[in-house]
Amino acid sequence: MGWEGVRDEVLRRIRGRVWAPGDVIPGEEALAVEFGVARATVNRALRDLAEAGLLERRRKAGTRVALLPVRKATLEISIIRQEVEARGEVYGHRVLERRMEAVPLSVALRMGVAAGARLLFLETLHLAGGRPFAHEVRWLNIAVLPGGVVPDFAAVSANEWLVQNVAYATGDIEFSAELATAAEAAALGIRAGDPVFVTERATWTAEAPITFVRLLHGPGYRLRTMV
Amino acid sequence: MGWEGVRDEVLRRIRGRVWAPGDVIPGEEALAVEFGVARATVNRALRDLAEAGLLERRRKAGTRVALLPVRKATLEISIIRQEVEARGEVYGHRVLERRMEAVPLSVALRMGVAAGARLLFLETLHLAGGRPFAHEVRWLNIAVLPGGVVPDFAAVSANEWLVQNVAYATGDIEFSAELATAAEAAALGIRAGDPVFVTERATWTAEAPITFVRLLHGPGYRLRTMV
DNA sequence: CAGGTCCATATGTATATACATAATAGCGCC
DNA sequence: GGCGCTATTATGTATATACATATGGACCTG
Structure with a gap:
C-alpha cells in the first residue's frame, strides 16, 4: 500500500465515522505498523488530508478529525x-x-x-x-x-x-x-x-x-x- | 537550508526570470548538489511549487516553469x-x-x-x-x-x-x-x-x-x- | 490555587538508499 | 521516411534512521 492507499483508507474511516469528527486518531507510528508501511508514508498521507482540511494536526497533541471541515474550493483563475x-x-x-x-x-x-x-x-x-x-x-x-x-x-x-x-x-x-x-x-x-x-x-x-x-x-x- | 528555503530560492529565480516561463530548470539531483541538500528535500520543494501551478513536472521530461501559470484561488467554504x-x-x-x-x-x-x-x-x-x-x-x-x-x-x-x-x-x-x-x-x-x-x-x-x-x-x- | 518549569511525546523535517514508473529520444527495422 | 521497440533518464515513491520542534501535561513552587 502506497501513500495514496493510506490516504484513501483513512478517508474511508473518516467518512464511515470509524473516526468521528473531533476524535484523535492513532499516531503515525501506530498507523505505520497497522498498514505495514514506513512512518514517512503515513506522514505523507495524513499531511495531504490535513491540507485538504479534513484533519487537524498539532505536534504532541496528535491528529484529529476536523470538527467543522472547512471545504476548500479551488478556483482556477485562467486567462x-x-x-x-x-x-x-x-x-x-x-x-x-x-x-x-x-x-x-x-x-x-x-x-x-x-x-x-x-x-x-x-x-x-x-x-x-x-x-x-x-x-x-x-x-x-x-x-x-x-x-x-x-x-x-x-x-x-x-x-x-x-x-x-x-x-x-x-x-x-x-x-x-x-x-x-x-x-x-x-x-x-x-x-x-x-x-x-x-x-x-x-x-x-x-x-x-x-x-x-x-x-x-x-x-x-x-x-x-x-x- | 530546509525544503522551504529551497522553495523560496526557486521561487525567487522564477520571479526574477533567472528561469523564464517555458524553461526547463536543472534536475533534482543537480539542485540538491547546488543547495547542499538531499534530493528528497528538493523534491518536496518542487512538488510544492508544482501543486501551486508555477512549475510543470513530467517524468523524464524534467521540470519547467509554467508558461501560463494557472493561479489557484482557494475559497474556504465555511458554514x-x-x-x-x-x-x-x-x-x-x-x-x-x-x-x-x-x-x-x-x-x-x-x-x-x-x-x-x-x-x-x-x-x-x-x-x-x-x-x-x-x-x-x-x-x-x-x-x-x-x-x-x-x-x-x-x-x-x-x-x-x-x-x-x-x-x-x-x-x-x-x-x-x-x-x-x-x-x-x-x-x-x-x-x-x-x-x-x-x-x-x-x-x-x-x-x-x-x-x-x-x-x-x-x-x-x-x-x-x-x- | 496560580503560575512557572521541565519533560515526554507526536508531528515535522532531513538524509541516503533503493526501486518504480513514465515518457522521450534514439535506434533499428521494414 | 515511417513505424515500433528499447534504453535511458528524471521524477515519483518507499524505507530506515536521525534529529528538530512544538506543546500538553505533569510537576514543582510561591
Missing part, C-alpha cells in the same frame, strides 16, 4: 482566452480605451498607490465567438513593466501579457453581484439594470502594485468549481 | 455561522418553510434524482446581528440522514448539521449574479430588482445525492480570497 477557448468558442478582444489617467480614490486604496497617481487606464472588451463575453476596466502601473516598454495590448490582451511578462507575488480577488450601468450594458450588449457578475482583482509584486482589474460578465455567466 | 461570527456579529437563523415537496426539474437534474422525486424542502433566513444576511433554499434527500431521523433544524442550521452529521464525498459550487425576485427581496429586506449574489451548491456521498442549496446574498456582499 480569459483560455476560458473562452475551453468553451469551444473563438476568442477575440478589443481595446476600447487606453490612456494615462489619475486613479480614482477607491482604486488607489485598493492598489496601495497614492491618491491621484497617474496610471495606465485600459478598457477592453473580451469576445467569445464575436459576441461580448466580458468587459474589463484596468489600471496598470507601467513602472513595473520590464524594459519600460508599454505594449498597446492589441495583439495580446493585458491579462495574458502580464501573466507572461510580469511575475507577481500576491494578489486578491473579490466577487460580487451588481447592476450594469448604461455604459457597461452598452459595451456588453445587455440592458442597463441587468445583473452583472463582477470580478475585481488586484496584484502586486514584492515591491510595487501591478494592476487592478474589474471584470464584468453579463447575465448567464457562472463561476463553477468542484469541491 | 454561514462561522462567516457571520468572523465579522463580529451575532448569528441567528429562522426556518421559513419545511415540507416534503416534489423537486422542480432543474433541481432534479442538478442533483441527479428522478424528476418529481419528493425531497425535504427547506427555506431559511440566516441573520447577522438580527438583520437578514442570506436567504437559503434547500432540497434535502432525507434517505441519507443517519438513523432516518429528520431534525427540525431550528436549533442548528441544516448547513451546519449536515457538515457535522453527513460526511460527503463530492460536490460542486456555482456562483452567479441575479436579480432578486419580489419574494426574495422581501425575505432579505431589499428591493425587488436589486442584484443578488447567488451561490448554488450540490453535494453527494459516494452513493446518493445529499442536498442542493441555493444561497442568496444581497447587495454589498463580496466573496473574497487571496491568490
Whole structure:
C-alpha cells in the first residue's frame, strides 16, 4: 500500500465515522505498523488530508478529525482566452480605451498607490465567438513593466501579457453581484439594470502594485468549481 | 537550508526570470548538489511549487516553469455561522418553510434524482446581528440522514448539521449574479430588482445525492480570497 | 490555587538508499 | 521516411534512521 492507499483508507474511516469528527486518531507510528508501511508514508498521507482540511494536526497533541471541515474550493483563475477557448468558442478582444489617467480614490486604496497617481487606464472588451463575453476596466502601473516598454495590448490582451511578462507575488480577488450601468450594458450588449457578475482583482509584486482589474460578465455567466 | 528555503530560492529565480516561463530548470539531483541538500528535500520543494501551478513536472521530461501559470484561488467554504461570527456579529437563523415537496426539474437534474422525486424542502433566513444576511433554499434527500431521523433544524442550521452529521464525498459550487425576485427581496429586506449574489451548491456521498442549496446574498456582499 | 518549569511525546523535517514508473529520444527495422 | 521497440533518464515513491520542534501535561513552587 502506497501513500495514496493510506490516504484513501483513512478517508474511508473518516467518512464511515470509524473516526468521528473531533476524535484523535492513532499516531503515525501506530498507523505505520497497522498498514505495514514506513512512518514517512503515513506522514505523507495524513499531511495531504490535513491540507485538504479534513484533519487537524498539532505536534504532541496528535491528529484529529476536523470538527467543522472547512471545504476548500479551488478556483482556477485562467486567462480569459483560455476560458473562452475551453468553451469551444473563438476568442477575440478589443481595446476600447487606453490612456494615462489619475486613479480614482477607491482604486488607489485598493492598489496601495497614492491618491491621484497617474496610471495606465485600459478598457477592453473580451469576445467569445464575436459576441461580448466580458468587459474589463484596468489600471496598470507601467513602472513595473520590464524594459519600460508599454505594449498597446492589441495583439495580446493585458491579462495574458502580464501573466507572461510580469511575475507577481500576491494578489486578491473579490466577487460580487451588481447592476450594469448604461455604459457597461452598452459595451456588453445587455440592458442597463441587468445583473452583472463582477470580478475585481488586484496584484502586486514584492515591491510595487501591478494592476487592478474589474471584470464584468453579463447575465448567464457562472463561476463553477468542484469541491 | 530546509525544503522551504529551497522553495523560496526557486521561487525567487522564477520571479526574477533567472528561469523564464517555458524553461526547463536543472534536475533534482543537480539542485540538491547546488543547495547542499538531499534530493528528497528538493523534491518536496518542487512538488510544492508544482501543486501551486508555477512549475510543470513530467517524468523524464524534467521540470519547467509554467508558461501560463494557472493561479489557484482557494475559497474556504465555511458554514454561514462561522462567516457571520468572523465579522463580529451575532448569528441567528429562522426556518421559513419545511415540507416534503416534489423537486422542480432543474433541481432534479442538478442533483441527479428522478424528476418529481419528493425531497425535504427547506427555506431559511440566516441573520447577522438580527438583520437578514442570506436567504437559503434547500432540497434535502432525507434517505441519507443517519438513523432516518429528520431534525427540525431550528436549533442548528441544516448547513451546519449536515457538515457535522453527513460526511460527503463530492460536490460542486456555482456562483452567479441575479436579480432578486419580489419574494426574495422581501425575505432579505431589499428591493425587488436589486442584484443578488447567488451561490448554488450540490453535494453527494459516494452513493446518493445529499442536498442542493441555493444561497442568496444581497447587495454589498463580496466573496473574497487571496491568490 | 496560580503560575512557572521541565519533560515526554507526536508531528515535522532531513538524509541516503533503493526501486518504480513514465515518457522521450534514439535506434533499428521494414 | 515511417513505424515500433528499447534504453535511458528524471521524477515519483518507499524505507530506515536521525534529529528538530512544538506543546500538553505533569510537576514543582510561591
